[in-house]
Amino acid sequence: MERHGEDARVIAGGTSLIIMMRQRLLMPKVVISLARIPKLDRITYNSNDGLRIGAGARHRDIELSAAVQKHYPLLHETFRKVAQPRIRNMGTVGGNLAGGDPLTDPGASLIALDAEVTLSSSKGQRRLRLDEFFIDYYQTALEPGELLTEIHVPPPQRPGWSHIKFTPRSIEDFATVGVAITLQAKNGTCEDVRLGLNSVASTILRAKKPKKSCAGNRSTMPLSEKWARLRLRSAIPRTTTAARRSTNARWSKS
Amino acid sequence: MVDKMIDWKAKRASKQPNTGLGLACTVHVSGKRHFGDYDGSSATIKINEDGKALILSGEGECGQGVHTAMCQIAAEELGVRVEDVEISRADTDLTTFCLGAFASRLTYVSGNAVKNAAFNVKQQLFEQAGEMLEANPQDLMSRGGKIFVKGAEGKSITVADVARARLFRHNGAPIVGSGSFDADSVLPDSTRFGNESGAYNYGAQAAHVHVDPETGQVKILSFVVASDCGTVIYPIGAEGQVEGGLAQGIGYALTEGLQIDEGRPINPNFSDYRIPSMRDMPPLQHAFADSYEPTGPFGAKGLGELNMDPTAAVINNAIFDAVGVRIKTLPITPEKILRALRERTRHD
Numbered sequence: 001m002e003r004h005g006e007d008a009r010v011i012a013g014g015t016s017l018i019i020m021m022r023q024r025l026l027m028p029k030v031v032i033s034l035a036r037i038p039k040l041d042r043i044t045y046n047s048n049d050g051l052r053i054g055a056g057a058r059h060r061d062i063e064l065s066a067a068v069q070k071h072y073p074l075l076h077e078t079f080r081k082v083a084q085p086r087i088r089n090m091g092t093v094g095g096n097l098a099g100g101d102p103l104t105d106p107g108a109s110l111i112a113l114d115a116e117v118t119l120s121s122s123k124g125q126r127r128l129r130l131d132e133f134f135i136d137y138y139q140t141a142l143e144p145g146e147l148l149t150e151i152h153v154p155p156p157q158r159p160g161w162s163h164i165k166f167t168p169r170s171i172e173d174f175a176t177v178g179v180a181i182t183l184q185a186k187n188g189t190c191e192d193v194r195l196g197l198n199s200v201a202s203t204i205l206r207a208k209k210p211k212k213s214c215a216g217n218r219s220t221m222p223l224s225e226k227w228a229r230l231r232l233r234s235a236i237p238r239t240t241t242a243a244r245r246s247t248n249a250r251w252s253k254s
Numbered sequence: 255m256v257d258k259m260i261d262w263k264a265k266r267a268s269k270q271p272n273t274g275l276g277l278a279c280t281v282h283v284s285g286k287r288h289f290g291d292y293d294g295s296s297a298t299i300k301i302n303e304d305g306k307a308l309i310l311s312g313e314g315e316c317g318q319g320v321h322t323a324m325c326q327i328a329a330e331e332l333g334v335r336v337e338d339v340e341i342s343r344a345d346t347d348l349t350t351f352c353l354g355a356f357a358s359r360l361t362y363v364s365g366n367a368v369k370n371a372a373f374n375v376k377q378q379l380f381e382q383a384g385e386m387l388e389a390n391p392q393d394l395m396s397r398g399g400k401i402f403v404k405g406a407e408g409k410s411i412t413v414a415d416v417a418r419a420r421l422f423r424h425n426g427a428p429i430v431g432s433g434s435f436d437a438d439s440v441l442p443d444s445t446r447f448g449n450e451s452g453a454y455n456y457g458a459q460a461a462h463v464h465v466d467p468e469t470g471q472v473k474i475l476s477f478v479v480a481s482d483c484g485t486v487i488y489p490i491g492a493e494g495q496v497e498g499g500l501a502q503g504i505g506y507a508l509t510e511g512l513q514i515d516e517g518r519p520i521n522p523n524f525s526d527y528r529i530p531s532m533r534d535m536p537p538l539q540h541a542f543a544d545s546y547e548p549t550g551p552f553g554a555k556g557l558g559e560l561n562m563d564p565t566a567a568v569i570n571n572a573i574f575d576a577v578g579v580r581i582k583t584l585p586i587t588p589e590k591i592l593r594a595l596r597e598r599t600r601h602d
Contacts, residue, residue: 019525023523084531166469166471168469168470168471169509169528170509170528170530170531170533171531172531173525173528174525
């Protein structure tokens, strides 16, 4: 990666890179495969440390992982909704996040679960909160020569969760709006909440206002309409086609 | 028929908010005379020394099951087992001239051609068998690969014996024959007036849908399809045509639409141009009409496109019944429904 710099692209599952290459949005001179890196697809869990997902783990591996099903039902639900099994059996979570595509689902749920990512290069490693990792359309905090190697999800902080993926056309479509939420409530009072959104802006993002407006509020219906509107004010969903159009336009300029 | 299948009266009587019923009927051709004044088909059948029949035809199989149907038609006419009939792939060097799979024509047009070829071959078989059974060829019958005198099934010879006897002798020759068919239709005139097809297929469909008034999303709760394709020759293939046709119809109605931006298609792939997947298909009930097409092979006629013709109208009618707005362009997206609902609220 260091030798080839911008001319090189990394490939794992190939479910997004190949499409981009076919559409001539990317034309790397060198494609570097991660297939032979041992243990990159490992998923481990312990109750103190939480969940560690190797960047090479496939969507389907995460969906079907016993630890994920038991301790992170939000992740199970989210990965279950990504495309369809043929894609999930190929695409990796590292590739998904590093692609920086705001239309994909896993990032929002991982943000709602306070995930952080490990970025590795020959100079060493650094850790970043996932919501700080996404910068713009297809742009992440990854520096040249750097590789996303691991996703760390701490032990679940808030037991309540929900995931909504709105697809107007086919069930297997990209979301028009994706909402992932984790919530801690006590006696009907919301104490803590975190919300991840996809397909609503140029990146997958963490909705920043929920704490202020929700924590301490007493509500029998945690996701009341007023509350939801407040949350979504900064995010403007668009038709999937419109999102694609701006994405394509962006790529054709660069 | 479809009203009973979808339980129209009961659903109407207990109508839930934002749900609706829709129905539409259609007619489609079985072949269409428009490539010059010919809409025919042809086939050649040869009987091999082992008694198996091979159909040579230029009509293409594209997954719809027509080659199986053609083998069934040949087997029925020849009086042999269907597993003893094979068919070649289309090859313009080797097979007779054919037009191809369009206008729901193959079962009807090429089915008739194959039936005529099989009839031709059967006459040759009976001529040879008549000598061997010391009987008049007109008095012979064939069934299950055996040829016998009508009413005297006990004494029979096999098609394989007959084919070999015809071949392995002085002046021997293989049993091979061709057939063709061109429907009694006319080339439409410049005003498109004219009976362009030899047979017409009829269909009716109904759907029960739910429309989410907050998102405009349409969920098809159930779908029923009734099709008149005359005799159903190949039931699994026919069922596949109904399901596949309906899937195309649903995509046409709700999700498909080529988007052009400054002269460039921006969704030229299946992740952005959405066709329905298995998981998008609603619960489906279907039925075939008890019908017989007098000019078709064993009463059959076309089926393929029939099942996607009325679907968009059915769904649009059901949406109108559910939320009272009528969308006049396809695909009927949630955005269009929402916009129409808001416009209506503004006018109220």
